[in-house]
Amino acid sequence: xxxxxxxxxxxPRSWLDPCPLAEGSLPEVLADPxxxxxxxxxxxxxxxxxxxxxxxxxxxxxxxxxxxxVPFVGPEAQERxxxxxxxxxxxxxxxxxxxxxRAIEAxxxxxxxxxxxxDPEVHDLRAAIxxxxxxxxxNVVVGEGIDGxxxxxxxxxxxxxxxxxxxxxxxxxxxxxxAGYGGMLHRVxxxxxxxxxxxxxxxxxxxxxxxxxxxxxxxxMGTWHDAATVARLVExxxxxTVLLLDxxxxxxxxxxxxxxxxxxxxxxxxxxxxxxxxxxxxxxxGYAIGAAxxxxxxxxxxxxxxxxxxxxxxxxxxxxxxxxxxxxxRKVADSRDAIARIARENGLVPxxxxxxxxxxxxxxxxxxxxxxxxxxxxxxxxxxxxGVAPLDRCIRISVGRDEDIAVLAEVLPQALAAARx
Ligand SMILES: Cc1ncc(COP(=O)(O)O)c(C=O)c1O
Numbered sequence: 001x002x003x004x005x006x007x008x009x010x011x012p013r014s015w016l017d018p019c020p021l022a023e024g025s026l027p028e029v030l031a032d033p034x035x036x037x038x039x040x041x042x043x044x045x046x047x048x049x050x051x052x053x054x055x056x057x058x059x060x061x062x063x064x065x066x067x068x069x070v071p072f073v074g075p076e077a078q079e080r081x082x083x084x085x086x087x088x089x090x091x092x093x094x095x096x097x098x099x100x101x102r103a104i105e106a107x108x109x110x111x112x113x114x115x116x117x118x119d120p121e122v123h124d125l126r127a128a129i130x131x132x133x134x135x136x137x138x139n140v141v142v143g144e145g146i147d148g149x150x151x152x153x154x155x156x157x158x159x160x161x162x163x164x165x166x167x168x169x170x171x172x173x174x175x176x177x178x179a180g181y182g183g184m185l186h187r188v189x190x191x192x193x194x195x196x197x198x199x200x201x202x203x204x205x206x207x208x209x210x211x212x213x214x215x216x217x218x219x220x221m222g223t224w225h226d227a228a229t230v231a232r233l234v235e236x237x238x239x240x241t242v243l244l245l246d247x248x249x250x251x252x253x254x255x256x257x258x259x260x261x262x263x264x265x266x267x268x269x270x271x272x273x274x275x276x277x278x279x280x281x282x283x284x285x286g287y288a289i290g291a292a293x294x295x296x297x298x299x300x301x302x303x304x305x306x307x308x309x310x311x312x313x314x315x316x317x318x319x320x321x322x323x324x325x326x327x328x329x330r331k332v333a334d335s336r337d338a339i340a341r342i343a344r345e346n347g348l349v350p351x352x353x354x355x356x357x358x359x360x361x362x363x364x365x366x367x368x369x370x371x372x373x374x375x376x377x378x379x380x381x382x383x384x385x386x387g388v389a390p391l392d393r394c395i396r397i398s399v400g401r402d403e404d405i406a407v408l409a410e411v412l413p414q415a416l417a418a419a420r421x
Pocket of ligand 1 (some may be wrong): 148219
């Protein structure tokens with residue numbers, strides 16, 4: 001409320017003034033001789049004076065039962081809490097090498113046309129993705145990042161009480177969507193810091209899962225399985241179970257990681273993104289490749305205008321510049337080596353990685369790793385860590401440019417000393 005109401009000598013009220021109850025407290029309004037006249041134009045405020053004015057939102061029972069959690073707290077929120085910007089942003093597995101300049105030019109051109117909605121069929125980008133992978137556009141759906149597509153897929157396949165399988169500590173946004181549609185999540189442990197395909201398939205059979213989540217390469221551990229192992233996992237899917245193969249980091253993985261899977265195989269849907277190797281995390285473009293009947297299903301639930309013109313143009317240009325992706329791959333590999341070396345120099349153990357981050361074993365339990373992470377954040381280095389034991393003995397450091405890694409090299413010894421103190 002503004003300072004000074006009717007009772008404190010403000011300008012005399014006209015009966016055409018805004019409703020006095022919206023502006024002043026009840027005693028102030030009563031002290032205003034013209035207030036009753038103005039109130040007559042706002043009967044709902046008169047009603048409101050005699051009883052409760054607002055009812056709480058009438059959530060569905062499912063929505064009301066959900067915990068008030070978000071899968072990730074963004075670095076911007078952390079910067080606001082810290083009151084300063086991070087010196088090195090190495091926590092969200094973005095590409096600090098950026099997108100190809102050709103994508104930036106294409107997005108700049110598209111920006112002038114942003115008064116138009118994007119093509120709701122995403123026709124050209126779907127065609128380009130299909131050609132890139134040697135499949136047909138009917139096998140491709142494009143969405144608002146893998147995160148958006150995860151939500152659509154879960155909405156299509158998972159109803160209240162349906163069984164879903166993932167690994168304990170795997171990508172949490174998937175779990176968030178499963179909870180959001182009332183699915184029953186079953187988790188199997190990692191084995192030797194890798195997702196365990198045999199245990200995932202066994203659990204799927206045991207609980208009659210409709211959907212199994214498997215990321216290869218994996219986040220948060222950075223580890224991976226070879227293509228033959230993934231192919232065996234597809235074969236091991238029980239009748240009626242769909243394997244969701246999250247290949248967010250496949251662009252950066254070594255040869256022999258990505259299996260040949262027919263796009264028309266109804267047992268598997270694979271997901272890719274422009275957020276990692278292509279350096280367009282802020283654009284929100286991902287895609288899924290799968291059998292046409294499942295892919296067509298997305299049209300029933302997706303936000304048809306979810307992909308703007310700028311996003312479609314940027315992704316098209318990025319896909320078209322594979323030489324840029326190759327150069328990013330080399331930089332990612334060099335940066336992984338640099339992070340691993342810094343970790344070892346500080347007495348920590350870097351895990352092998354097929355991604356754009358290195359997960360570093362801090363050698364003690366979760367409390368120590370959390371203390372290291374907090375000390376890094378406090379000193380301006382944004383990193384994240386796995387949320388579940390025993391994975392939470394590690395911190396996860398995204399690759400970056402030389403200047404970002406130099407900040408890490410400077411700050412990590414200080415953070416370890418602070419955590420040990
Ligand atoms: C395994 C995995 N899947 C999906 C995503 C999200 O991808 P997108 O940016 O396309 O939503 C991430 C991002 O970190 C990831 O690590």
